Amino acid sequence: MKISELIRSLVPYEPGKPIEETKREYGLDKIVKLASNENPLGVSPKVEAAILGSINNLHRYPDPSSYELAKVIASKHTDLNIEAGNLLFANGSNEAIDLLVRVYCEPGDKILTSEKAFIAYKICAQAARALTTEVKMAEGFRIDLKKIQEAWTPEHKIIFLPNPNNPTGTYFPRQEWEDFLAHFGNRDDVLIVLDEAYTEFVRAKDYPNGMEYITQTSNLMLSRTLSKVYGLAGLRLGYLVGNKEYISYLQRIRNPFNVNALAQAGAKAAFLDDEYIQKSQKIVWEGLDYFYKELSKMGIRYFESQANFVMFEVPGGRAQELNTYLLTKGIILRPLAGYGMSEYLRMSVGLEEENQMAIHFINEWLKSR
Numbered sequence: 001m002k003i004s005e006l007i008r009s010l011v012p013y014e015p016g017k018p019i020e021e022t023k024r025e026y027g028l029d030k031i032v033k034l035a036s037n038e039n040p041l042g043v044s045p046k047v048e049a050a051i052l053g054s055i056n057n058l059h060r061y062p063d064p065s066s067y068e069l070a071k072v073i074a075s076k077h078t079d080l081n082i083e084a085g086n087l088l089f090a091n092g093s094n095e096a097i098d099l100l101v102r103v104y105c106e107p108g109d110k111i112l113t114s115e116k117a118f119i120a121y122k123i124c125a126q127a128a129r130a131l132t133t134e135v136k137m138a139e140g141f142r143i144d145l146k147k148i149q150e151a152w153t154p155e156h157k158i159i160f161l162p163n164p165n166n167p168t169g170t171y172f173p174r175q176e177w178e179d180f181l182a183h184f185g186n187r188d189d190v191l192i193v194l195d196e197a198y199t200e201f202v203r204a205k206d207y208p209n210g211m212e213y214i215t216q217t218s219n220l221m222l223s224r225t226l227s228k229v230y231g232l233a234g235l236r237l238g239y240l241v242g243n244k245e246y247i248s249y250l251q252r253i254r255n256p257f258n259v260n261a262l263a264q265a266g267a268k269a270a271f272l273d274d275e276y277i278q279k280s281q282k283i284v285w286e287g288l289d290y291f292y293k294e295l296s297k298m299g300i301r302y303f304e305s306q307a308n309f310v311m312f313e314v315p316g317g318r319a320q321e322l323n324t325y326l327l328t329k330g331i332i333l334r335p336l337a338g339y340g341m342s343e344y345l346r347m348s349v350g351l352e353e354e355n356q357m358a359i360h361f362i363n364e365w366l367k368s369r
């Protein structure tokens with residue numbers, strides 16, 4: 001069988017090291033996983049009740065249109081006049097990225113993004129036989145919108161922009177975004193995908209929230225997820241907001257039941273659970289401030305983050321060594337060699353005691369060197 005060279009050479013997404021695997025490998029009972037930017041609070045009781053309440057209907061196929069979910073999102077943005085036709089729901093925003101590339105790129109087309117941007121864009125593009133152009137970052141691992149603008153050619157059918165970005169935690173500010181939109185907005189030869197997976201954690205005052213631009217920019221797609229602030233990474237729900245015509249093409253090719261019944265029930269409850277959202281934000285902001293303080297004390301260079309994790313540079317470039325040391329202590333962080341940053345680690349915010357444990361063992365490793 002002849003297999004496409006792009007499939008043969010595809011390096012699959014490498015998720016955070018699983019808890020059970022780490023327990024087995026290192027003979028440990030307790031694991032602190034700070035590797036996948038998950039929500040450490042656990043599932044909201046309201047979401048749990050909603051999911052349990054929907055179990056009796058599992059013998060039926062789910063609503064293929066996720067109608068109730070669309071209604072909830074519309075009700076949260078009444079000022080924007082968002083309707084069901086503006087929304088596409090997916091099995092995590094990762095599926096939405098996949099659908100975007102499949103619809104908007106022909107084999108041989110290209111997508112444009114930043115280097116060290118969330119890796120799924122490149123993987124999904126390659127799976128659809130499209131190529132990726134990655135543009136150098138600006139100082140401080142910031143996405144350089146000017147350079148991206150300069151690098152664009154008509155072959156680039158989609159520009160993927162994560163704001164804030166994973167794994168760097170950095171963001172681009174309002175002015176840079178508006179300059180970029182002045183150039184690319186409302187064109188019909190390129191789609192702009194703004195990935196706001198971490199938007200609820202942003203504290204920067206000059207952060208441009210994509211929702212503000214969606215109605216006035218015909219070629220803008222906004223990607224959101226329930227995996228982060230809503231604490232539902234395991235349930236798999238992401239969604240796109242965009243103009244009705246562009247959304248309709250994605251609807252044509254998605255699997256009819258891509259969002260399962262439990263995800264629809266749980267997500268609906270999650271969207272309305274303001275108390276849980278505020279708690280999630282608080283724990284992340286306090287955790288980040290704690291990390292900044294402790295990393296500074298240790299003389300470790302970190303990058304201020306607008307997300308629920310922080311990226312830091314391991315002294316002496318010994319990230320792999322520190323990572324292995326932490327694994328032996330039951331702490332899983334995320335190495336970033338796959339992003340070409342082998343001297344850096346990414347650490348998600350956990351519960352207070354989990355954060356303290358991680359810091360304790362980083363400190364211990366530093367002292368033992």
Ligand SMILES: Cc1ncc(COP(=O)(O)O)c(C=O)c1O
Binds near residue numbers: 092118197237
């Ligand atoms: C920037 C960004 N976008 C999208 C996703 C995918 O999220 P999910 O597929 O869980 O919705 C992630 C996950 O970590 C992410 O970091």
